[in-house]
Amino acid sequence: MDFPSTQFVPSRAMGTYEPIHQIGMWGENFKSISNPNISASVIVDVANKLENESETTSHEMLVPSSKHDQEASKPFDKIQRRLAQNREAARKSRLRKKAYVQQLENSRLKLIQLEQELERSRQQGLYVGGGLEAGHLGISGAVNSGIAAFEMGYERWMEEQNKQICELRSALNAQISEIELRILVESGMSHYFELFRMKSSVAKADVFYVMSGKWKTSAERFFAWIGGFRPSELLKVLVPQIDPLTDQQILDVCNLKQSCQQAEDALSQGMEKLRETVSATLASGQMGQGTYVPQVAMAMEKLEALVCFVNQADHLRQETLQQMSYILTTRQAARGLLALGEYIHRLQALSNLWANHPREPA
Amino acid sequence: MDKVVRLASERGVVLFSKSTCCLCYAVKILFQELGVTPTVHEIDQDLEGRDMERALMRLGCKAPVPAVFIGGKLVGSTNEVMSLHLGGGLIPLLKPYQALC
Numbered sequence: 136m137d138f139p140s141t142q143f144v145p146s147r148a149m150g151t152y153e154p155i156h157q158i159g160m161w162g163e164n165f166k167s168i169s170n171p172n173i174s175a176s177v178i179v180d181v182a183n184k185l186e187n188e189s190e191t192t193s194h195e196m197l198v199p200s201s202k203h204d205q206e207a208s209k210p211f212d213k214i215q216r217r218l219a220q221n222r223e224a225a226r227k228s229r230l231r232k233k234a235y236v237q238q239l240e241n242s243r244l245k246l247i248q249l250e251q252e253l254e255r256s257r258q259q260g261l262y263v264g265g266g267l268e269a270g271h272l273g274i275s276g277a278v279n280s281g282i283a284a285f286e287m288g289y290e291r292w293m294e295e296q297n298k299q300i301c302e303l304r305s306a307l308n309a310q311i312s313e314i315e316l317r318i319l320v321e322s323g324m325s326h327y328f329e330l331f332r333m334k335s336s337v338a339k340a341d342v343f344y345v346m347s348g349k350w351k352t353s354a355e356r357f358f359a360w361i362g363g364f365r366p367s368e369l370l371k372v373l374v375p376q377i378d379p380l381t382d383q384q385i386l387d388v389c390n391l392k393q394s395c396q397q398a399e400d401a402l403s404q405g406m407e408k409l410r411e412t413v414s415a416t417l418a419s420g421q422m423g424q425g426t427y428v429p430q431v432a433m434a435m436e437k438l439e440a441l442v443c444f445v446n447q448a449d450h451l452r453q454e455t456l457q458q459m460s461y462i463l464t465t466r467q468a469a470r471g472l473l474a475l476g477e478y479i480h481r482l483q484a485l486s487n488l489w490a491n492h493p494r495e496p497a
Numbered sequence: 498m499d500k501v502v503r504l505a506s507e508r509g510v511v512l513f514s515k516s517t518c519c520l521c522y523a524v525k526i527l528f529q530e531l532g533v534t535p536t537v538h539e540i541d542q543d544l545e546g547r548d549m550e551r552a553l554m555r556l557g558c559k560a561p562v563p564a565v566f567i568g569g570k571l572v573g574s575t576n577e578v579m580s581l582h583l584g585g586g587l588i589p590l591l592k593p594y595q596a597l598c
Contacts, residue, residue, distance in 0.1 A: 387585075390585055391583060391585075394582045394583050394585065394587075395583060397527060397530050397531070397582070398527065398579050398582055398583065400526070400527075400530065401523045401524065401526040401527035401530065402523050404522070404523060404526045405519045405520055405522050405523025405526065406519070408519045408522045408523075409519040412517070412519060437517075440518070440519050440520060443520050443560075443575075444519075444520065444523075447520070447523075447575055447576070447579065450576055450579060450580075451579060451583070454579060454580050454583045454584075455583060458583050458584060
C-alpha cells in the first residue's frame with residue numbers, strides 16, 4: 136500500500152485536496168479489513184500512519200493561519216483557544232480510533248482461533264455435541280491435563296515436522312555435504328523418537344486416547360494399528376521411493392519387512408487374546424441382576440495390559456526406523472524421511488478433502 | 498533364585514511366563530512363527546512363583562514376565578526380543594533349536 140509523502144503545499148490547495156485524499160485512503164483500508172487475508176497488524180499500521188499524517192498536515196495547516204491572526208491580540212487568544220480545543224478533540228478522536236482498531240484486531244484473532252478449533256474438530260470427526268464419555272462418566276482432571284499437554288505438544292511437533300520436511304526437501308535439491316545431510320536425518324529420526332516418548336506418557340494417563348488416535352486426522356486413523364502406523368505397511372509405501380537399492384540392501388529390507396510382519400502378527404494375536412480375556416472377565420457370573428462391580432474391577436486389571444501393547448507397538452515402529460537408518464545411505468534415509476512426511480501430509484489432505492466434499496442428502 | 502537359574506540354564510529356549518499374561522502369549526506366538534517350541538514355565542502356576550518373580554527381576558528383567566533365555570543366556574523381555582528380531586539377530590540364536598520341518 137502506498138502512503139502519500141508529506142507535501143509542503145499552500146493551505147488552500149491542501150484544504151480542498153487533503154480530505155478527499157484521506158477519504159480515498161480510508162476507502163482502501165475498509166476494503167482491506169473485509170479481505171480476510173490481510174493481517175490485523177497491517178490494519179493497525181495503516182491507522183497509525185494515517186494518524187501521523189493528519190498530525191503533520193494539520194500542523195502545516197495551522198502555521199499559515201496563525202501568521203494571519205498575529206495582528207489582533209484578543210481575537211488571537213480566542214483563535215488560539217479554539218485551535219487548542221481542536222487539537223484536543225483531534226487527539227481524543229485519534230485515541231478512540233486506536234481503541235476501536237485494537238478491538239477489531241482482537242476480535243479477528245479470536246475468530247481465527249475459533250475457525251482453527253472448528254477445523255480441527257471436524258478433521259477429528261468430533262461432533263459439536265461433545266463425546267459421550269466426557270459428559271457421562273467424568274474423566275479425571277489428571278487424565279484431561281495429560282491429554283491437553285499431549286495435544287499441545289503434538290501441535291508443536293507437527294509444526295516442527297513441517298519445518299524439517301521443508302529443510303529436507305531443499306537440502307536434497309541443493310548439493311549439501313554428507314555431514315549436513317546426516318545431521319538432518321538424525322534430527323528427523325530424533326523427532327519421531329520424541330513423538331513415541333510423548334505417546335508413552337499420555338498412554339499412562341489414558342491408553343484409550345492413544346488407541347483412538349483422536350489427535351490424528353480421519354484418514355490417518357483409518358490405517359491405525361495399535362495406536363499408530365503398521366510398520367510393515369509403511370515399509371511397503373516408502374521403499375519404492377528410495378530406489379535404487381543395492382542387492383544387499385534389497386535383501387536386508389526384505390528381511391526387516393518379514394521380521395516386522397512376524398512381530399506385528401504376534402502382537403495382534405496378543406491383543407486378540409487380551410480382548411477375549413477382558414470380555415470373558417466382564418461377562419463372568421450371572422448377568423441380568425444389575426450387580427457387576429467385581430467383574431468390572433477384575434476386567435479393569437486385565438485391561439492394564441493394553442498399555443504394554445501400545446508401548447510395544449511404538450517400540451516396533453522405533454526399531455523399524457532405526458534398522459532402516461542402518462541399512463540405508465544418508466541420502467536414501469533423507470529421501471525416506473521426506474517421503475514419509477509427505478505421505479502423512481497426503482493422508483491429512485485426504486481427510487480434509489473428505490470432510491469438505493459435498494455429499495448427497497440422505 | 499536357584500530354581501530360576503537351574504531352569505534358565507537348561508538347553509534350548511526357555512520362557513518364563515504367566516498364564517494370564519497376554520504379552521507372554523504374544524511372545525509364544527512369535528516363537529511359534531519362527532518354528533521354535535520354547536520350554537514354558539508359568540510362574541503363576543508354580544508354588545514358588547513369588548520367589549521366581551523376585552529372582553527374575555534381580556537378574557535384570559524389568560517386568561518379571563515374559564523373560565526369555567536362549568542357551569542359558571538371558572535375552573530379555575518383549576522389548577529385547579523384538580529388537581533382536583528386527584535386527585536379524587534372533588533367528589541365528591534360535592537356529593540350533595528350530596524344529597526341522
